[in-house]
Amino acid sequence: MADLHGLIVLVNEAAGEVLPEARPGVRLADAVPSWLASAHAALRVPRQGDGEGPAVRSGSVGDRVFEAHPTVEDAGTVLWWLVDATDHRLAQEALRRERERTAFLGKASNLLLSSLNLNRCTHVTAQMAAEHLADAAIVVAPVRGARLPLVSCLRDGAPLASVADVDPETVPGLAEALQGFPPVPTRWVEPSTVPDWVLPEGFGPPGSIVVTPLPGHGVPAGALILLRRAGSAGFTPEEEVFARLFAARAGAAMSAARLYADQSAITDVLMRELLPPSLHQVSGVDFAGGYRPSEDHERIGGDFYDVHPAINEGAPSLVVLGDVCGKGLEAAVLTGKIRNTLHALLPLADDHQRMLGLLNMALLNSHHTRFATLVLASAVREGGSVRMRVTSAGHPAPMIVRATGEVEEADTRGTLIGAMPDVRAESAELSLAPGETCVLYTDGFTEARGGPMGDAMFGEERLRRVLAECAGMPAESIVERVQMVASHWVGNGRHDDMAVVAVSAPRNHHLSAVNGHTRGRFTA
């Protein structure tokens, strides 16, 4: 209690313990910290319209924080109640830090999850760690061979990727952190033992260093090295825990990105394997093929075609065009299986039914009913014309473009392959005069939606009309023409894979007289 003149009137026992100088009669300003003295002085200035109660002040006394609640008595004497607010303050401070960290983690997650690009994830991790956790951060990716890919970042700097030809064993704890399992705790590293390659350029002598593993989805995603300069505060246990929280998120994001990158690499390899071959003339028969994959980039399409040239001169070549049910890797795997199986069955190429039956057996599987529809076409040059046998296995029948402009559908039908215990197929025999073409296609064409209103099916009739206009054209031009019209039809719309193969009897000049039964010689 202090009076109007700033003299202490009364001190209770508790206040005496906190403020040992304070005794009755002593000037308040001499006995208490200046914040309390000036608060007292401020209260003595008469205020007008003082509707609110006297303000609560707070400040530190020694190493603790107090709140001072004044009670003004009639004589102008002020009774100051001192409340120890230290713990409250500490809690508030901790809450603020915790909020900051949560916000940071939230931001980190947003940034990290917004990309499946591994490089970007790594860079974001290094940058965020350098900004919020340390003076510099280095993300070490799992070892590839003997080289260590690094991304280092100084606070307020840009992340810098490099590859170091170093041994991770040179940094204590780094090798273990990179192995990822068993999980290792964050390691403190004695700054003097740190090899130079860890220090980003221009960093100066390190003060404290922490190595934290980046845990991935069961696979090590790398390690995070946090550096602080000599002279700045070291890492508190709290900060270390927080760094681990951050590392967990960064690691998860990075390993997701890495898995995705691996997957897309596999997809690329498979795609390259599955790309249709470029076709050309084989034994006097023209082949042309075109393939437009679905633009759904995440999914490998299920259309494929192959031409297997005859093993012996005078024997037919085999064309296979097919469409595998489903999408993505599963479809790609089934496509690969079909192509390989058919390749192995080539010695039976003359017997389409047997080939399809064996293929069906090879594909039948108890745990799924993924199937393929395909067309087999054997073609052999006979005199000026080409004799063909075509067999549809659950696939749209091939169309034949006659020299007259008529378009016929080959009379063949059969069952799909790979899902039913029995398969049947009926082949059609046909003959192509010079300039006539047999067109094999997948339903990606006929079922392409587009047109003026954007939702009409291309349909078989339209395909027939397009083909009719192609009468007499070489195989390659027909393929191009069909592709062009269909692609114009779908515009920018979504579409399935579209594969088309044309088999033509070329319009070549006879070089030697033949009677129609013996093989002649033709210009290529």
Added chain:
Amino acid sequence: MSTYPSSHLRLTAEDTETTVRIELRGDLDYDNADILLDAVTEKLRERPRLRDLHLGCAGLGSVDSTGLSILLMIRRRTDAAQVCLHLEDRTAALDRLLAITGSLDYLTGDATRGVHETSGPGESRADTEEALPARPTGPDSRA
């Protein structure tokens, strides 16, 4: 009566002790065909005395290859469970798809094969049982 939610394919089922009828509305395609398979598998499991499974196809939109694959799997499962599968009120588009792919007879035929099967509902048969040799029925099976 129960309803299975789906954004594109909606199933409405009516059950009796020995009969289940599921009305299909929407697309049976890559994105949601598995809903139907799950529903049918569930029915087969929870109703051991089921004799007939009717799939009402009148409201069916587009059916893609994955949709057809699911129908084939359903047929395999109903055969195994000795349940007759009935694809009813088929649309022209569905009939066309089944005709082109040669699966009409298999999907709509009698489940005579199922009588010989002893495996339980929901179980697929082994490869060897499935892998019967194909019948070369074409006129030109000779070389």
